[in-house]
Amino acid sequence: MIAELAFVIALVALVLVRLDTLMAYFQQEEYATRRFLAAIPRVRLYDLRATGVVAVALVLGLATGLWAVLLLLAAAALAGIAWDEARYKWKKPLVMTDRAWRIQALARLMSLPVLALALVHPLLAVVMLHLLPLQLIAANALLNPYQTRINRRYVAAARAKLERLDPVRIGITGSFGKTTVKHILAELLELSGPVFYSRGSINTELGLTRHIRQRLQPAHRYFVAEMGAYGIGSVRRLCDFVRPRYGIVTAVGAAHMERFGSLEAVAQAKSELVEAVCASGGLAVINAELLAHDPFAKLKAAHPDHVLTVGEGGDVAVAAELQGSDWQITLSGGGLDIAYALPLLGEHNILNSALAVALAARLDPSVIERLPLVTRVVEQVPHRLQKREAPGQPLVLDDAFNSNETGFANALRVLRQVADQRGGRAILVTPGIVELGLEHERVHARLGALAADCCDEIHAVNPGRIASFVQAAKAGGATVHGADTLGSARAALKGAAPEDVILYENDLPDILEERRLL
Structure with missing residues (x-):
């Protein structure tokens, strides 16, 4: 009996650690069932070591009859596996949000019957370990209706707060450059008034919702929302939520092609911000290269006064040369005549900054005189060169x-x-x-x-x-x-x-x- 108890205790320890391990990967896949299932064979999220230990113990037990000794040895091995796995150095460790706690708790409850059956036969322990990924998926599915209601309540509260405080709303999207442009624009607009923007790369409805609920204040004059696209309609839904009057589209490229399938689909998705801004009577500032894609060309033709193109062949021409470690950049045309220095590395930041400067100058012309003072000391965006x-x-x-x-x-x-x-x-x-x-x-x-x-x-x-x-x-x-x-x-x-x-x-x-x- 002592051997069986030791085996079950070690198994419980391993199950708790393994659920944490699997939950970290499930969270990294944003609780998406298909992606998590695809990751199981790719990352090898199925048990090998404990399965081998139990298999060897069963074979030797049948051969020698020393079940008690072998179960104790197996228990020690399982405890060692749990200890080793718990010490894994994560790059992106599990964050125990309320949602993660709920999924984890339900998955643990679902493990109890099989843990009890492991007392009947050790082979059932192996079955249980291989079922753990499916238990997380099942727990998430069972909790999904409740999670959806919570999300809707939070989104409604954030939308109401945004409407009540009513800052100047700006959306930024693009295949790349969104976060850099957001940070540069926020620094420039601080010359005009307090700016609220999501930290890091937060660009989803729920991510923006959390930041609005927790951080948006009545003093904020501007609200800058980064908008990620996970398919056609994603940016439109974010625009319905944020209701931006101004916008920037940085680029259309091969990033996230796995989600979209073609550049045409990417362009259609990103153009949804321009469509929403034009409908509001505001101004969209876009990379002039985007006119090569039909959705943007049609929007520019239909709303010439509401779409400002920046870059080669656009309304605003951009010239730049490297002097020392700074770019010396000039914008001309489209009602703008601005020169400024930029200390950020990389040629791509010339256009990134030009898009931000062009919009900031249109939002508040009074900042133009002070722009060179700010751009010269603009901070490097974390983890972007x-x-x-x-x-x-x-x-x-x-x-x-x-x-x-x-x-x-x-x-x-x-x-x-x-x-x-x-x-x-x-x-x-x-x-x-x-x-x-x-x-x-x-x-x-x-x-x-x-x-x-x-x-x-x-x-x-x-x-x-x-x-x-x-x-x-x-x-x-x-x-x-x-x-x-x-x-x-x-x-x-x-x-x-x-x-x-x-x-x-x-x-x-x-x-x-x-x-x-x-």
Whole structure:
């Protein structure tokens, strides 16, 4: 009886730890059943070690009859597995939100009957461990109606607060550059009045809802909402929620092609912000390149006074040259004549800043005189080609939040330029880009070829996922090292010299980085 009790106690410990492990991955997949099911074989979220322990114990028990001893040994092994798994170093650890607590609690309750049956036969313990992912899915499904009611209540409260306080509402969307433009615009608009904007990359209805409920104040004159698109209609729903009178669309590109399937679909989704702004009688500031896509061209033709194009061939021309470490940028046309300096790295930030400056100047012309004072000291956006420097250490270019080909290519060119200035090596650490769909291999092949030209050393994280990148880089003569995780890549760089430059390009969550051995 003592052996059976020890076995069950160890099993309970393992179940509790395993549910936490699986819940972290489920949360990283945003509680999406299909994506989580797809991750189970990809990340190997099924049990191997405990299954092996129980199988060996059963075989030896049948052969020797020493059931008590073998159960005690199995209990010790299960406890060791639980201890080891609990010590896993997460890049993005589980956040126990109210929703996570509810799902976790229900999944634990669902485990109790099988735990009891494990007293009848140890083989049932193995069955239970393999059912744990399905229990989380089932718990989430059962709680979904309740969660939906909660979400609706929170959204309604946020919408009512937004209507009551009624700040000037601005939406920002695009395949990439949204967060950078949002931060630059917010800093510029502070010259005109207090600005409320979502921190980081919050760009969903529920994310904006939480920030509005918790942080929006009557003193805020402007509300800047980043708008993510997960399919056609996503931005329209966010516009129905925020009701923006002004907007910026940064770009249409291959980012998230896995969700949309084509650039035309991406363009249609992003144009929903312009459509909403034009309907409100406001102003949408867009990248002039977007006129190559029908939805934007039609909106510009139908609402010429409500769509301002910025960039080559647009209403507002942009000229820039690099002087020292700053860009000297001039905007002309469209009623604007502005010159300013920008300290941000990367050519892509020329247009990012131009879009923000153009809208800020239209929102409040009185800020134009002071814009050069602000843009010269605009803060680096965290994890967007951000410089990190420490005495005696290599310079780090942190581009961890980038997820598009254009930004990746610009970062590589900056890496080469800065490394040449410092007289050190250009070192790249990257797991590649996600959600490219059918473009995955082609995009990574192009980036691999460019990386070979720009880098002295490349560390590919989870290289099997970006095989075309690795092959193209090697074909270009680059020195390429593989690493299972970002942590192991960092460990390999401990000997980097102070004059070296290390670019961390993109940082994928655990669910995309490595396979587990559970």
